[in-house]
Amino acid sequence: MPLPSASAMLTIGPTHYLLASAILFVIGLIGIMTRRNVIMILLCIEIMFNAANLAFITYARAWHDLGGQITVFFIIIVAAAEVTVGLAIAVLLSRQLKTLNADEIRLLKW
Amino acid sequence: MVDVSPAPLCSWLILFAPLCAAILILLFGIHRRSLSAILAIAGLSTAFVCTAQLFLQTLNGQLVLPLELSVSWIAIPGLSIPFGILIDQLSLLMTLVVTGVGSAIFIYSVGYMAEEQAYSRYFGMLSLFAFSMLTIVLSNNWIQLFIGWELVGFSSYMLIGHWYAKPAAADAGKKAFMVNRVADFGFMLGILALWAISSPLASERTFHFQTLQDRLPGLVSAGLVSAPALTLIGLLIFCGPIGKSAQFPLHVWLPDAMEGPTPVSALIHAATMVAAGVYLLCRSFWLFEGLPTVLTTIMWVGGVTAFLAACLAMVENDLKRILAYSTLSQLGYMVMALGLGGRVAGMYHLTTHAFFKALLFLAAGSVIHGTHEQNIWKLGGLWRSMRWTSVTFLIGSLALCGFPGLSGFFSKDEILVLAHEENAALYWIGTLTAGMTAFYIARAWFVAFTGKSHGHAHESPPVMLMPLFLLAGLSIVGGYLEIPHFLGQHEGEFHAGVAATSLVVVGLGLCLAWLIYGKRVVSAQQVVHALALPYSFVARRYYIDEFYNWYVATIQQKLIAGLCAWVERYIIIGIAVNGIAWLTRGLGLILRRAQTGKVQTYALAFLLGVVCLLSVLRR
Numbered sequence: 221m222p223l224p225s226a227s228a229m230l231t232i233g234p235t236h237y238l239l240a241s242a243i244l245f246v247i248g249l250i251g252i253m254t255r256r257n258v259i260m261i262l263l264c265i266e267i268m269f270n271a272a273n274l275a276f277i278t279y280a281r282a283w284h285d286l287g288g289q290i291t292v293f294f295i296i297i298v299a300a301a302e303v304t305v306g307l308a309i310a311v312l313l314s315r316q317l318k319t320l321n322a323d324e325i326r327l328l329k330w
Numbered sequence: 331m332v333d334v335s336p337a338p339l340c341s342w343l344i345l346f347a348p349l350c351a352a353i354l355i356l357l358f359g360i361h362r363r364s365l366s367a368i369l370a371i372a373g374l375s376t377a378f379v380c381t382a383q384l385f386l387q388t389l390n391g392q393l394v395l396p397l398e399l400s401v402s403w404i405a406i407p408g409l410s411i412p413f414g415i416l417i418d419q420l421s422l423l424m425t426l427v428v429t430g431v432g433s434a435i436f437i438y439s440v441g442y443m444a445e446e447q448a449y450s451r452y453f454g455m456l457s458l459f460a461f462s463m464l465t466i467v468l469s470n471n472w473i474q475l476f477i478g479w480e481l482v483g484f485s486s487y488m489l490i491g492h493w494y495a496k497p498a499a500a501d502a503g504k505k506a507f508m509v510n511r512v513a514d515f516g517f518m519l520g521i522l523a524l525w526a527i528s529s530p531l532a533s534e535r536t537f538h539f540q541t542l543q544d545r546l547p548g549l550v551s552a553g554l555v556s557a558p559a560l561t562l563i564g565l566l567i568f569c570g571p572i573g574k575s576a577q578f579p580l581h582v583w584l585p586d587a588m589e590g591p592t593p594v595s596a597l598i599h600a601a602t603m604v605a606a607g608v609y610l611l612c613r614s615f616w617l618f619e620g621l622p623t624v625l626t627t628i629m630w631v632g633g634v635t636a637f638l639a640a641c642l643a644m645v646e647n648d649l650k651r652i653l654a655y656s657t658l659s660q661l662g663y664m665v666m667a668l669g670l671g672g673r674v675a676g677m678y679h680l681t682t683h684a685f686f687k688a689l690l691f692l693a694a695g696s697v698i699h700g701t702h703e704q705n706i707w708k709l710g711g712l713w714r715s716m717r718w719t720s721v722t723f724l725i726g727s728l729a730l731c732g733f734p735g736l737s738g739f740f741s742k743d744e745i746l747v748l749a750h751e752e753n754a755a756l757y758w759i760g761t762l763t764a765g766m767t768a769f770y771i772a773r774a775w776f777v778a779f780t781g782k783s784h785g786h787a788h789e790s791p792p793v794m795l796m797p798l799f800l801l802a803g804l805s806i807v808g809g810y811l812e813i814p815h816f817l818g819q820h821e822g823e824f825h826a827g828v829a830a831t832s833l834v835v836v837g838l839g840l841c842l843a844w845l846i847y848g849k850r851v852v853s854a855q856q857v858v859h860a861l862a863l864p865y866s867f868v869a870r871r872y873y874i875d876e877f878y879n880w881y882v883a884t885i886q887q888k889l890i891a892g893l894c895a896w897v898e899r900y901i902i903i904g905i906a907v908n909g910i911a912w913l914t915r916g917l918g919l920i921l922r923r924a925q926t927g928k929v930q931t932y933a934l935a936f937l938l939g940v941v942c943l944l945s946v947l948r949r
Contacts, residue, residue: 252933261929322929329927 237278244271258313258320262306269299337387338399340380341415344425345464347376352457359450366450370457371436377464378429385422395419398470398540408532416470416539419817423677424467424609427684431601432460434797438692439593441794442699452492452591459485459598466606472521472537475610479517479570482603483510489598490590502586509583513573520566524617527555527563543616550620557621564617564624567610568631575607575661578635582875584658585642588650592695595650600657600691601684608664608680615673629669633756636662638872640766644773645869649694649704652774656730657687659763666760667745670752674817675744682737682808686729689801693723696790696798697778703785706774711783718789720779722798727775729805731768731836737808744814746832747825757828764832768839776847 244267251264273292280288314320351373359366387393400414417425436456443452462485465478484507491503521537527549528535528542536542549555571577576584587599598604611618611628618624639658646652660683667676696719697712698704713720729736732743742764749757789795814820845851858865870876 249937253930253937325929326927329925 234278234282238275241271241274241278244268244274256321256323258310258322258325259307261322262303262310265306266299266303269295337384337393337397340383341397341399341417341468343380344377344384344429345415345461345468347380348373348457348460348464352454352461355450355454355457359454361450363449366453367440370453371433371440373457374429374436374460375433377425377460378433381422381425381429384417385426388419388422395422400470403474409535411473411537412471413474414470415468417468420609420612420677421467423681423813423816424605425464427605427681428460428463428467428602431684431688431801432463432597434800435593435597435601435688435692438596438695438794438797439591441791442593442695443591446591448492452489455485455488455492456594456597459489459603463602463606467609470539472524472539475613476514476518476521479574479606480514482598482606483507483514483574486510486587486598486603489594490587492591492594493589496589498586499589502583502589506583506587509580510573513569513580516566516569517573520563520569523559523563523566527559530554539613546616560617561621561623564621565627567614567617568624568628571607571610571665572631573607574610575604575665576635576658577607577631577662577665578638579874581635581639581658582871582878585651585654585871588648588654592650592691592698595654596688596691596695599654600687604657604661605664605680605684608661608668608676611665611668612673612677615668618668619671625669625671627669629666629753629756632662632664632666632669633759634662635659636666636763637759637766640763640770641868642871643770644766645865646770647705647707649697649706649709649774649778650691652706652770653687653690653694656690656767656771657683659767660687660730663742663745663760663763666756667748670745670748670756672745672748674814674819675741675748677817678744678814679741681813682729682741682805685801685808686726686736686738686805689722689726689798689805690730692794692798692801693719693726696794697723697787699790699794701785701787706778708784709778710781712779712787715783715787716789718795718798722802723779724775725802725805727771729808730771731840732764732832733836734833735806735809737805740809743824743829743832744820747823747828750825750828761832761835765835765839768836769843772840772843773847776843780848 248264248266248268248271251267252261255261255264273295276288276292276295280286280292310320313325317325319325348370351369355366355369359369384393384397388395396416396418398414398416400412402410403413404411436453439452439456443449446452459482462478462481466475466482467478469475469478487503487507490506491500493499494503524542525535525537528537528545529549536545546555550557550560573580584599584604588595590599618628636659639655639662643652643655643659646655660679664676664679664683667679694704697709697716700716700719701709701712703709725736729738732739746757746760746764749760846854846857867873
């Protein structure tokens with residue numbers, strides 16, 4: 221993969237996509253670390269999924285390999301299922317514990 | 331003609347008739363007084379009749395001794411223990427004494443214990459004792475002997491503590507048992523050590539007397555057994571007699587054992603059980619014979635016991651305890667005789683002593699039965715109210731102090747002659763002790779049986795007097811029965827000088843006692859006052875009981891037990907047990923911080939883990 225040169229600054233290449241993917245991933249990660257609301261944490265996880273998806277597609281395009289795109293479809297389906305379960309858990313948590321604050325949900329702690 | 335020899339049947343009956351009696355009494359006779367007495371007497375007299383039968387057959391020459399019957403009892407690879415009966419001259423004589431004197435005492439007990447509540451338990455235990463004692467006497471191997479040895483200890487404990495509601499009796503029983511346990515521990519080690527050296531091959535080791543006796547010289551000459559090891563074994567085995575025959579310094583239990591009923595004192599603590607130690611020494615004399623160090627120890631222990639116990643008897647005021655110390659002293663004589671190499675002399679004195687000491691105890695029991703008093707200073711004038719008891723007591727006393735013509739004279743003379751030949755110091759100790767014996771028994775006689783009468787006394791019933799007459803007869807004729815001839819041969823020929831010396835000393839002792847306690851020329855208080863220091867030393871029993879109390883209370887309980895408790899509390903519990911618990915708990919306290927229960931923390935850990943993993947995988 222060629223490194224971006226000064227002359228190619230205007231061309232948007234795989235590097236930019238990968239950079240965007242990395243930025244998205246870190247945003248999601250920081251969100252998971254810092255946010256206290258369960259739904260926000262779920263959203264951050266979704267952001268990280270999409271960061272990964274972006275990286276897959278970038279490589280699929282750069283290397284002309286459709287395997288990456290197929291993987292992304294699978295990830296989207298799994299993520300949909302995961303969000304369904306995660307939101308169901310969030311609904312139940314708010315019903316049972318009257319809170320969605322992750323710090324207060326410590327049922328498994330000693 | 332089919333030769334049906336009754337000897338084996340007789341032999342087994344001797345052993346098991348008393349056991350059957352004991353079992354039947356304890357199972358079915360506990361609430362049937364007369365049945366239990368009949369069973370006990372029937373059991374032991376069956377044994378006596380069988381023994382007499384064997385004895386007569388031996389004298390006729392129909393039975394050739396030794397007769398050995400043996401069945402395999404415990405047989406596992408590397409260990410075989412037979413259960414058997416060995417009848418030779420030695421065990422036959424001892425069995426005669428045990429069953430004969432025992433039967434007389436059983437019959438006497440019917441009268442003595444007539445008002446007793448636990449009558450059946452008493453007879454059950456007496457029968458058990460008879461069985462245990464016969465197990466020792468008839469045994470043909472060390473293990474069976476040791477089992478009998480412990481069983482007599484147990485039945486002795488039960489009978490000393492017969493009146494267990496009385497604290498003194500309960501304590502005396504415990505004391506007897508524990509002191510004997512101390513000695514038996516050494517004894518057991520000796521037996522096991524002897525077994526261990528009995529053969530270089532593990533599969534051929536044996537507890538059997540005759541096999542050991544045959545093998546020992548070969549083992550020694552082949553250099554498989556060293557002389558010091560054998561000496562140690564001899565000393566360890568001698569621990570048993572020190573305990574059971576109450577030799578110094580483990581004699582302390584015997585005087586206390588007088589808390590038991592008087593017939594028990596007569597049978598167990600005078601005539602038979604305490605003589606088991608002497609019997610054991612005779613039985614295993616082949617072992618001691620070649621061990622001069624052990625023999626020297628044995629004779630000095632015996633001599634010292636004879637002397638010290640005679641001193642104690644001179645200051646004692648309790649009639650039964652005087653007899654107990656006298657028993658100690660006479661046992662000392664027997665052990666000394668064994669140590670001097672006099673197997674026959676020791677057994678001879680054992681036999682005559684069984685007669686006259688059982689007689690003395692039964693007569694004392696008759697006194698206690700008639701007066702309910704055993705302090706000699708509160709007795710007196712019994713000569714008039716209890717004529718038959720007094721006569722028999724007098725015969726027993728004279729036999730004890732070696733009056734010429736009575737049984738004690740011959741057997742004691744034999745020991746003294748032996749000592750005269752072997753060891754001058756022990757000869758003079760023995761002679762002096764003979765004088766002291768005369769003094770203390772005459773003191774008891776003059777104080778208790780003559781002088782002014784205190785209170786009412788009545789003569790005992792015929793069932794108690796008959797055994798007294800029987801034993802009195804035996805005490806008189808015991809010296810003419812040629813017992814040494816039956817056992818082998820006389821070890822000391824009659825020596826006029828020795829006999830004359832001991833007669834003079836005995837006469838002096840008698841005269842002294844007569845002057846102080848009979849004629850009262852010199853007041854007894856004055857004598858005590860003049861000898862205040864030695865008197866108090868002896869009257870406190872040489873402070874031996876105090877020493878043992880101090881040893882147990884201070885050294886054992888405080889020092890050793892305290893040390894053990896400290897190690898347990900601080901080392902075992904503190905470090906080993908609680909220390910591990912504290913360590914686990916402390917580690918848990920630290921590690922539990924990691925489990926916050928917050929999802930983010932786990933996510934962070936997960937992230938860091940992935941970063942680490944990736945950085946490693948990159949290489």
